[in-house]
Amino acid sequence: MELNDVVQRVLGNIFVELEASGRHVHVTKAQAQVLFGHPLTPKRPLSQPGQYLANERVTVVGPKGQFENVAVLGPERSAGQVEISLTDGRTLGIAPPVRLSGDIAGTPGAVLVGPMGQVILNEGVICAKRHIHMTRSDAARFGVQDKQVVALRTYTARPVVFEDTVVRVSDDFATYVHLDYDEANACGFVNGDLGRIVK
Amino acid sequence: MELNDVVQRVLGNIFVELEASGRHVHVTKAQAQVLFGHPLTPKRPLSQPGQYLANERVTVVGPKGQFENVAVLGPERSAGQVEISLTDGRTLGIAPPVRLSGDIAGTPGAVLVGPMGQVILNEGVICAKRHIHMTRSDAARFGVQDKQVVALRTYTARPVVFEDTVVRVSDDFATYVHLDYDEANACGFVNGDLGRIVK
Numbered sequence: 001m002e003l004n005d006v007v008q009r010v011l012g013n014i015f016v017e018l019e020a021s022g023r024h025v026h027v028t029k030a031q032a033q034v035l036f037g038h039p040l041t042p043k044r045p046l047s048q049p050g051q052y053l054a055n056e057r058v059t060v061v062g063p064k065g066q067f068e069n070v071a072v073l074g075p076e077r078s079a080g081q082v083e084i085s086l087t088d089g090r091t092l093g094i095a096p097p098v099r100l101s102g103d104i105a106g107t108p109g110a111v112l113v114g115p116m117g118q119v120i121l122n123e124g125v126i127c128a129k130r131h132i133h134m135t136r137s138d139a140a141r142f143g144v145q146d147k148q149v150v151a152l153r154t155y156t157a158r159p160v161v162f163e164d165t166v167v168r169v170s171d172d173f174a175t176y177v178h179l180d181y182d183e184a185n186a187c188g189f190v191n192g193d194l195g196r197i198v199k
Numbered sequence: 200m201e202l203n204d205v206v207q208r209v210l211g212n213i214f215v216e217l218e219a220s221g222r223h224v225h226v227t228k229a230q231a232q233v234l235f236g237h238p239l240t241p242k243r244p245l246s247q248p249g250q251y252l253a254n255e256r257v258t259v260v261g262p263k264g265q266f267e268n269v270a271v272l273g274p275e276r277s278a279g280q281v282e283i284s285l286t287d288g289r290t291l292g293i294a295p296p297v298r299l300s301g302d303i304a305g306t307p308g309a310v311l312v313g314p315m316g317q318v319i320l321n322e323g324v325i326c327a328k329r330h331i332h333m334t335r336s337d338a339a340r341f342g343v344q345d346k347q348v349v350a351l352r353t354y355t356a357r358p359v360v361f362e363d364t365v366v367r368v369s370d371d372f373a374t375y376v377h378l379d380y381d382e383a384n385a386c387g388f389v390n391g392d393l394g395r396i397v398k
Contacts (some may be wrong), residue, residue: 086387087286098387130357158329158362163359186361188285
């Protein structure tokens with residue numbers, strides 16, 4: 001084994017890599033058809049297996065403002081969803097609840113505008129609750145279970161311990177911490193920074 | 200002593216109230232003259248004794264973008280300074296270092312535009328390092344000293360432990376934690392929320 005591989009393997013027993021998720025949208029197949037006139041097309045893969053950044057972009061409109069050119073992530077899902085930071089919420093005039101992805105019942109809505117049409121989401125605007133994607137083998141190694149709430153220390157320019165961080169375990173995942181940009185900036189995150197589960 | 204006073208006094212022995220500082224600008228007397236044609240005029244007092252939000256507002260211009268209607272805080276200081284979040288820095292195209300207020304040597308500059316003129320700051324753009332203002336008596340009670348670095352837990356919707364939080368002690372201060380809006384949103388702060396020094 002090369003030295004670099006050894007280092008990576010040791011680090012992987014202690015740390016989890018951090019990623020910052022910018023504002024983005026998920027759409028259904030029907031919504032993609034309305035917005036773009038065709039299904040989503042992949043531009044580049046994301047860290048989570050099978051997930052991709054689409055070539056398609058939308059404008060997200062709220063009561064007080066809008067964001068143009070917002071990323072759409074594929075593949076299509078069973079419900080439309082808009083994931084924004086609390087900072088973004090102030091710009092849009094929407095107060096998103098802090099929820100795990102997919103947990104959208106009773107959340108605020110927004111309007112999505114694409115090049116071919118627009119879609120009114122009656123619900124689906126959330127601030128993604130910080131979470132750790134983990135494979136089953138990594139979860140076993142770190143001694144944590146699906147849905148477990150942990151505290152995560154960031155090894156970043158402005159170190160922070162994020163309490164109430166939810167672990168999500170699936171062999172469909174790659175092991176990464178997902179923060180939103182408020183959290184990423186609050187801890188001074190740059191690409192490649194690491195975190196550690198501290199309790 | 201009224202029950203409410205007792206409660207306040209007990210809480211004040213354990214917690215410190217949090218405040219979020221939005222983006223703002225400090226100017227010198229000469230800069231105020233150029234920007235507004237007169238000295239700053241107070242609109243309302245801030246939590247720190249003698250400090251105030253001015254009636255005057257400026258536009259802050261960076262290489263990639265600008266913010267209009269930015270708060271100016273008085274009284275005037277010996278050097279101009281722009282305090283923004285890292286999120287704001289992305290909008291302006293300026294990467295502010297994380298510094299304590301006043302520590303501006305070698306920091307990036309920006310242009311301030313007022314109704315009467317504009318001022319080029321060759322330096323002075325910072326992201327304010329999170330800090331706790333404390334009176335001497337509160338510092339003695341909490342067992343901390345000026346410039347001490349502590350960790351602060353927030354009792355907020357998204358609890359966080361902010362490491363590397365600097366204590367600043369002066370009898371010119373009122374006791375408050377100052378976070379920027381990235382930090383405030385990362386912990387889900389709302390007005391009245393409390394923090395506790397945990398180490």
